[in-house]
Amino acid sequence: MKQSIQLRLGQQLTMTPQLQQAIRLLQLSMLDLHQEIQDALDSNFMLENADEAEQLNGDQGIGSLGKSLEAGNDTHDPEQEVQPENTRIPDELPVDFEWTDHYDSYLYGGGGTATHDPNELDIFAWQSKAPSLQDHLHWQLNLSRLGATDLAVATVIVDAINDDGYLTVQLEDLLETLDDPDLTIEEVQAVLHRIQSLDPPGVGARDLRECLLIQLRQLPEPDRTRDLAMTVCERHFEALSKGKWEQIRRALHLSTGDAAEITTLIRSLHPRPGTLIADSEPQYLVPDVIVSKRENGWFVELNPETAPRLRVNPDYAKLIRRADSSDDNTCLKSHLQEARWFIKSLASRNETVLRVASKIVELQREFFEYGEEAMKPMVLRDVAEALELHESTVSRVTSQKYMHTPRGTFELKYFFSSHVSTDSGGECSSTAIRAFIRKLIAAENPHKPLSDNKIAGVLAKQGIKVARRTVAKYREAMGVPPSNERKRLG
Helix, strand or coil: CCCCCCCCCCCCCCCCHHHHHHHHHHHCCHHHHHHHHHHHHHHCCCEEEHHHHHHHHCCCCCCCHHHHCCCCCCCCCHHHCCCCCCCCCCCCCCCCCCHHHHCCCCCCCCCCCCCCCCCCCCHHHHHHCCCCHHHHHHHHHHHCCCCHHHHHHHHHHHHCECCCCEECCCHHHHHHHHCCCCCCHHHHHHHHHHHHCCCCCCCCECCHHHHHHHHHHCCCCCCHHHHHHHHHHHHCHHHHHCCCHHHHHHHHCCCHHHHHHHHHHHHCCCCCHHHHCCCCCCCCCCCCEEEEEECCEEEEEECCCCCCCEEECHHHHCCCCCCCCCHHHHHHHHHHHHHHHHHHHHHHHHHHHHHHHHHHHHHCHHHHHHCHHHCCCECHHHHHHHHCCCHHHHHHHHCCCEEEECCEEEEHHHHCECEEEECCCCEEEHHHHHHHHHHHHHCCECCECCCHHHHHHHHHHCCECCCHHHHHHHHHHCCCCCHHHHCCCC
16 A cells, blocks of 8 residues: 555544533523532632622622623722731640630531530430431420330331331331230230320321321311221221222212212322421522513513522732743743633533523513413524524523412423324414313313313313323323222212
């Protein structure tokens, strides 16, 4: 083979580190973005939180996000600095030194210190941890006058109760675990009945039937309806679980009114009593954008609490010397470049999120005006073509980003849905169809609920052609039971 030199001209897209950083920031959720910003602040000394810096230095000259994002343009006036108090720690301290004798910034419960009393209740640490179901039960047992043996049995039983409030272990197995030759199964049963009388009602049950009976026995005012409901749970629980109320009514010779009252009472009971006790802190969604209605239309803005204002530290930036190639100066230049790229990527992310959110509000204006039934079918391509962006970019922006509106807080992906053709030649989104189905079920006769086939027929009369199985799929996705389970007596 003869060797030769050839010249070729071509184009190639290279993913630079800066572009990779911008793409990564774009797809991060709010929680991950905060962590990314904090990591950048910890690793790059050129970056600083503008709000914290202003509060520390008394700098009131920076008032807008745009000014704070311009690296290297920050002014620094030494005369405007607030001189901090003398908080220098002495080089030598007395042997019997106590931190609280000299400094007032000590907070109790912040960790292991010489003044910490392990026997003293730390109310701040107690409030910071959400009580679990086991904590709630142990707290009630401590208020009861139980002997040492009964308390040990109760502790083992409580530890065997799952998050739904059910006892998942057989009493014989618990008896073997206790390993007490003087303890009998009857004593364990008695302690279990004691636990079943605690709050929440129904806790400690071994199955759903026992759970319902415990809640019925603990009703404050026993009456005929409660007694009949207990009879239904004791003798006809299998028919109850299958919704065969006609069979139960004939077996107990109940009138239609009595059967309706029993149904209402049983449906008011909680099948998973353990979930009534929160065992975790509630997680609140922080919206990325806020939509509000004003006189001239709908206004979209970024949530000011989504991310802190970042800027380049002006004091460190002044230390850079242009003609110096020392290691220290090179390190300063490198951190300055990284800081500027990070601030620029963060500003680009905010701008892209705001553009996509504004276009969504523009295209789904009817939804904000009239609700879910007016939702238009929309796909990622519609927004991408309108903003001259790639579909993957729109997908990254709408993933795990939330919008706060007068109608609630929604993920940006909520506004994208498939479409169904109508008889008039238009299109109807799947979200609007779900809203129509929900509205029909809410207005149906509870004694003669609409079947999936009848709902499909009603939608067809409105010009929306959907199959029965499509209606069933949407209904199941909304958590709505079938018509035979929605039927009421009386």
